[in-house]
Every structure is written in structure tokens, then in C-alpha cells.
Amino acid sequence: MTTVLTPTPPSPPPPASGPGTPSGSCRGTGWTPRWRRAAGPRWLWIAGGVLLVLAFARTLSGADQLTSSGTVSAALGATVPIAMAALGGMWAERAGVVNIGLEGMMILGTFGAGCIGWEHGPWAGLVAAVLFGAIGGLVHAVATVTFGVDHIVSGVAVNILGLGVTKYLAAELLEGTPGGGQSQSPPIGPVGRVSVPGIESALRPVENRHWFLVSDLAGLLRGLLTHISLFTLIAVALVALSAGILWRTPFGLRLRSCGEEPHAAETLGVNVYAYKYVAVMISGGLAGFGGAYLAEVAANIYREGQTGGRGYIGLASMIFGNWRPGGLAAGAGLFGYTDALQLRNAPAVHALLLVAAVLLAAVGAVTLLRWFRIPGAGGGGLAAVPSGTGDSDGDGDGGNGGEGGGEGANGVGGAVAGKAGKGGGRPRIAVIVACFVAAAGLATWYACTDSLPSQVVTATPYVTTLLVLAFASQRLRPPKADGLVYRRGEE
Structure with a gap:
């Protein structure tokens, strides 16, 4: 018997680009969607589309608070604590440690800011908040990295400890202070704010005209570029700095390798334990920064229960953002916007259905x-x-x-x-x-x-x-x- 081998015909070449013919590639299909072929970052197109939808809903419903500068400014203030908790969670989980204890670390941060900030100023309060949060991270690292405790169990324990420790310390340190007590601190001095020159006077008349899309854009820019807290600028810098460190430096590569293949990293000489400790302590410090923002910017005072579950919402933002700085910032912005809208103008929430x-x-x-x-x-x-x-x-x-x-x-x-x-x-x-x-x-x-x-x-x-x-x-x-x-x- 003779076996005849028939050669396999070559694959046809991809169709040439031309009018009506898709060009580019999309995961091997030979086609790239138009919005991906267009110039400009993808996030810019997404943001523009969301603004267009909000402008349409505002015009149709008459709910001007949807895109007003006040709502945008309040949303920015609500976004920062959530984003800092999410960023802290990302640092820990990129090193392979699940940090459910972000809420407790934020609670420690709010107390540190209130306890130190009312007497020594907001910047000393910020440093204290970061240190208190980092201590919470250290407790979590000792339990999970050194003793091998289940990460979820340890995180829940940190949340409980944060709540109990701050309540005890507040009774010991804040009782009898002027304006303070067992559940709150005396007022903290204000944090400085900055504005881009000329924006307020130029955009206010445009926003008040309620033109479709133009006034919405004016309200957005006015809310983002005027009366910005210095803590907000630091938070934005921390997001960018985290992206640069984790994805652009050898240190970041080694830290991420501890969360992906720790045993392979170990064979290459990486001290996995040390990197995990550093990551979890940074995680706690960032959560503490979010707590300081709540105490010093959002309220100018420490109060018991001030975090309101924002540490858990930060975890959701981190997951939504796929453990990446840009994505978690967008998720925190979404949650911060809905939070600010329901606090400022409940009827405007009805327009969110549209x-x-x-x-x-x-x-x-x-x-x-x-x-x-x-x-x-x-x-x-x-x-x-x-x-x-x-x-x-x-x-x-x-x-x-x-x-x-x-x-x-x-x-x-x-x-x-x-x-x-x-x-x-x-x-x-x-x-x-x-x-x-x-x-x-x-x-x-x-x-x-x-x-x-x-x-x-x-x-x-x-x-x-x-x-x-x-x-x-x-x-x-x-x-x-x-x-x-x-x-x-x-x-």
C-alpha cells in the first residue's frame, strides 16, 4: 500500500486594508474595533463617553447636581480615602498577602490623625496616621508571613483590634481634652487648599448656563481644579508613584514576583519574607493615609466609626481595577461619585436610574x-x-x-x-x-x-x-x- 501525502495548502493572506475593509488586529482576528484604532488613550474615550451619558441624563431629567462642580468636588473628596485603601490593598496582594484588615488600619489612621493632629497640626497628624496604619500592617504581616495564619482570619482580627484599640486609647488620651471625649478628638487645624488661577472666574458662568455637554465639562473641570486639598494632590502622586515603582523598577518586579511565583523568586535570591513585610506595611500606611484624609480633610475631627466601611469598598475598587493603580483609581472614583451624590442631593440619585x-x-x-x-x-x-x-x-x-x-x-x-x-x-x-x-x-x-x-x-x-x-x-x-x-x- 502506498500512502500519498497531500501538502496542506497555505493559509490565505489577510485581506488588504481599504474602504470598508477592517484593518489592524484584534487577538488574531485581523480586525481592530474603530474605537481602538482611534488616536488617544482608551481611558480618555471611556471618560468622554461617561460624561456624554451624564450630560444626556442631566438634560433629560433636569437634575443639575449630576455634573455640578459641587458634586464633582465632593466626589473627589469621597474618592481619595477609598483609593488609598484600594492602593494599600494592591501593594499587599501584589506581594501575595490578602489584606482584609484595611478597614482596621484606616480606623487606626483616623485615630492617629485626630490624637496627634489636634495638638501638633495636620501634617504631624498625617505622619501619625501613616505610622499607626503601618503598625496595623506590621501586625498583619507578623501573623500571615511569619506564623502562617490564614490571611482572612488575620485581616478580620486586625479590623477588630483596630476598633477596640482606638476606643481604649481615645478614652485614655482624649477624655477631658477641650472639645474631645471618648468618641471624638478636639478639632484639627485646616489643611491647605489650592486652585488653578483663573479657572473659577472663567468656568462659573459657563456652568451656570446649563448648556448640553459644555456646561457639564465646565462643572467637571471646575470641581477638579479649584479648592483642591493638598492631601488630594499627595494621593494622586501616590497612585502615579506606585504605578512607577511596581511596574518600572527592579524592586517592583521582585515584589510582584513574590505574589506570582514566590518559590521561583526565592531561587533567584529574592528575600520573599522581607518583600512581603515591606509590602504589607506600605499597605497599612496607605490605608492610614486614607484615614487621615477622613479625619483632617473631610471632617476636621476624629470620630468613632468615621471610616464607614470604606476599607471594604477600597477592596472592591482594587478588585474592580484588576489589581492595577489606574483601574482601582477609576473604581474608587465611581464609588466616590455615587457616595457623594447620595449625600449631597438624594433626588439626583433618581436620575442615576436613567x-x-x-x-x-x-x-x-x-x-x-x-x-x-x-x-x-x-x-x-x-x-x-x-x-x-x-x-x-x-x-x-x-x-x-x-x-x-x-x-x-x-x-x-x-x-x-x-x-x-x-x-x-x-x-x-x-x-x-x-x-x-x-x-x-x-x-x-x-x-x-x-x-x-x-x-x-x-x-x-x-x-x-x-x-x-x-x-x-x-x-x-x-x-x-x-x-x-x-x-x-x-x-
Whole structure:
């Protein structure tokens, strides 16, 4: 018997670019979506789209507080503590240590700022808050790194200790002080604020005109560039500095290797224990900074229970941001915005139903468009989406923690599209249908009601947290060794 070997014909070349022909590449499909081909960072396009939706909702609903400078300024103030907690969580988890104790470390930070700041000034209070938070991080590191305690158990213990220790110390140190007591400190001196010259006078008239999109942009810029706390500027610098250190230095590479492959890092001479200790203490210090912001900027006084669960919301922001600085900053901004809106103007929260409806409809439309436009399949132009087309690996397109809000899981449209890209080349039509059905339901709810129950208004930030994490869950990739107990010399 003679076996005839037939050569495999070569693969046809990709179609040439031309009018009506997609060019570029998208995970091997030969097509790049138009919004990715366009010039400019992805986060800028996402931010512009969100602003456009908010402007549309403001015009349609008449809820001017949606994009007012006051709301933006309050949202920025609510964002900073959440972002600092999230950044602290990222430092710890990039080194392989889960830090559930961020809430307790923030509590320690608020007490340190109040106890020291009322007598020695806000800057001394800031230093004390960072040190108190770092001490909380040290306790967590000793338990998890040295003694191998389960990370969740240790974090919960730190939360309980933070609450109990501060209550005891407040009774011992603040009782009898002028204006202080067992549950609060005396007033703390104000922190300086700065403004960009000329912005206030130039943008105020434009914002008050209530022009579509133009006035919304003016309100956004006015809220971001006027009366900015110096602590806010430090927080922004810390986010950028963390991105640079962790993704641009040998120290950052070694620290991240401890969270990915600690035993491989050990064979290369990395002192894994030392890096974990440093990371968790930095994590605690950043959470303490967030506590100082609450005590010195948001309230000018320390009060018991001041954190209000922001350490846990910071954890959600970190997960939403896919353990990257830019993504967690975007997540903190989202949660801070909803928190500020429900505190400043409860009726404006009703307009968020319309905002959510428009965003869900846009997500469904984008996902459906990706399904129709990716070439390579028959059936009347419907193309099966190859696995991974939605960039569902969670690493983001840039691979850089400093690229801002467009990376990781923070693009909700990309997250849903990432879901559609899974399943062996078959898009999940249920996701598209769910987006349109939910959008229709929210729009109907908005049209049939004039306000929301107070319980719903109060729970808005927490509901937002759950919904966003549900949408982003398919794009998340935590560090490989996150939460695992490490022992030198053991595999």
C-alpha cells in the first residue's frame, strides 16, 4: 500500500486594508474595533463617553447636581480615602498577602490623625496616621508571613483590634481634652487648599448656563481644579508613584514576583519574607493615609466609626481595577461619585436610574456590534467571536499600571464584551439580552417614579459596588500566589 501525502495548502493572506475593509488586529482576528484604532488613550474615550451619558441624563431629567462642580468636588473628596485603601490593598496582594484588615488600619489612621493632629497640626497628624496604619500592617504581616495564619482570619482580627484599640486609647488620651471625649478628638487645624488661577472666574458662568455637554465639562473641570486639598494632590502622586515603582523598577518586579511565583523568586535570591513585610506595611500606611484624609480633610475631627466601611469598598475598587493603580483609581472614583451624590442631593440619585439605563443599553449595543462586525464566519455576516477577543485575560491592553482608567476591569463595556468572547467562539447572547432588558426595566422605573426610597438612596454606593463587580468578574486576574501561605524551601 502506498500512502500519498497531500501538502496542506497555505493559509490565505489577510485581506488588504481599504474602504470598508477592517484593518489592524484584534487577538488574531485581523480586525481592530474603530474605537481602538482611534488616536488617544482608551481611558480618555471611556471618560468622554461617561460624561456624554451624564450630560444626556442631566438634560433629560433636569437634575443639575449630576455634573455640578459641587458634586464633582465632593466626589473627589469621597474618592481619595477609598483609593488609598484600594492602593494599600494592591501593594499587599501584589506581594501575595490578602489584606482584609484595611478597614482596621484606616480606623487606626483616623485615630492617629485626630490624637496627634489636634495638638501638633495636620501634617504631624498625617505622619501619625501613616505610622499607626503601618503598625496595623506590621501586625498583619507578623501573623500571615511569619506564623502562617490564614490571611482572612488575620485581616478580620486586625479590623477588630483596630476598633477596640482606638476606643481604649481615645478614652485614655482624649477624655477631658477641650472639645474631645471618648468618641471624638478636639478639632484639627485646616489643611491647605489650592486652585488653578483663573479657572473659577472663567468656568462659573459657563456652568451656570446649563448648556448640553459644555456646561457639564465646565462643572467637571471646575470641581477638579479649584479648592483642591493638598492631601488630594499627595494621593494622586501616590497612585502615579506606585504605578512607577511596581511596574518600572527592579524592586517592583521582585515584589510582584513574590505574589506570582514566590518559590521561583526565592531561587533567584529574592528575600520573599522581607518583600512581603515591606509590602504589607506600605499597605497599612496607605490605608492610614486614607484615614487621615477622613479625619483632617473631610471632617476636621476624629470620630468613632468615621471610616464607614470604606476599607471594604477600597477592596472592591482594587478588585474592580484588576489589581492595577489606574483601574482601582477609576473604581474608587465611581464609588466616590455615587457616595457623594447620595449625600449631597438624594433626588439626583433618581436620575442615576436613567444613567444606568443608558450605559447598559450602550454596553449591549457595543457587544452586539462586536458580534456583527468581527469577520471570519459565515451565516449572513454574523461572526463567531474567537476565544479571548474581548481581552478577557484581565491584563489590559497596555500591560502598564499607569495607563489610567481604561485598563483591567474598569471598562464595563469591555468587561461584558470579554464575557461575550468566551465559550469556544460563541458569544453569550444572554448577556446582550440581559443588558437591553435591564436597561428597559431601569428606564421604566425612572419614568414611573419621581423619587427613590431613602433606603435605596443610602445603599446606592454598595449596590453600585456589587453590580460593577458582577459585570467585571470575567476580566479579573489576581496574582497567582495571592493568599497562599509561603514557607521558604517548600513547594
